[in-house]
Amino acid sequence: MYESQVTFTIDTTCPWLDQALSQVQSPSVPFTLYFDPYQPSSDLPDTVPDRSQWALQHKHNDNPEAQQLYQAHMASLAEPLGVPLTFAGPTGNSFHAHRVIQLVQESDGAAVTNRLVDELFRLYFAEGRHPAEDDTLIAACVTAGVPEEQAKALVADREKGQKQVKEKIRTVGMDVNAVPVVMVEGRRRDLTLDGLKTIADYVKALKTIVKESS
Template structure:
């Protein structure tokens, strides 16, 4: 009998390492079929909750936040693109133009999770693809609705969620829960509410950790 694991994937849709981490986790879970039966829940984290509508130029943002130069950012972008390709996720060669507020995306993800965790995970992947592969803004409601459709969710219901401001309180509560639990960087993968795997790890790291936890659970 496979071991049942609850996995909370804490992340932001504007975080490239989160896109890598989710792809790596999914690859590890495919390798563990028959050993592990996991349900993945996407949880909210905002890297830049204070961004104004329209976002900020990505080069200016990274320079202000990390003190990095254009050359350093270009090298990091190349490394991220290579890591993504290794796990089947495509990053645009030119990278991102801007960084955006992602709160509405998290509200939509919360709603999706109430419908079906599998569709929530599919929505998360569609949002990553919209931003990092297609260069679209995760702030724009039509982009979010298109991602919902790609995940098999009802577009009219998605538009209603976005227009109404629904689930704002629930998202903020979840964000505070993980901050108070000590999570200040993402991705953070929490297994069975107890075990933490930090960062966009390679699939082999997730595979080994999940196999060990599944054995302990058994």
């Protein structure tokens, strides 16, 4: 049996990959999902009150048509998940969320971390919540299966894991220019998918690895 690690480099709100993993179940090539942190806007303030206005200015060069095209594209990709997207609400620096994700990954493993990332996506895009505020992170941890008191302590101790996660972000950033990036390890070769893809794209890559590694 060959065990494949799937390394998912994200900025906390990329949901599609686990949908693909649920469709590709192979006893001969089990997949283990691992999350790497990346911050495209590490200098972002802790809180930006209006994420839509910030994106218009900083991502779409004050071009409303470009922003509308982006939002329509995101909505089309999210449609198979049945998750309504909102582009309103606050945003802010995502480091605190990365710190929590990495610590949960170390202590609770892949399945809990995957549920945590999914719930952060839902809270951010469906409910318009801040991606890294304490209440958002505690709620996501509890939904993922982390005991509430453990979640509160983990979120409150902002020094815990800070140095290691900063170094991890720095190291990952040396090889990554944009996210998400998915790297699937195979017996014969690894496959890397850069940029946001459809679920079908990820399924195709996973099936290729199964075929080549069985």
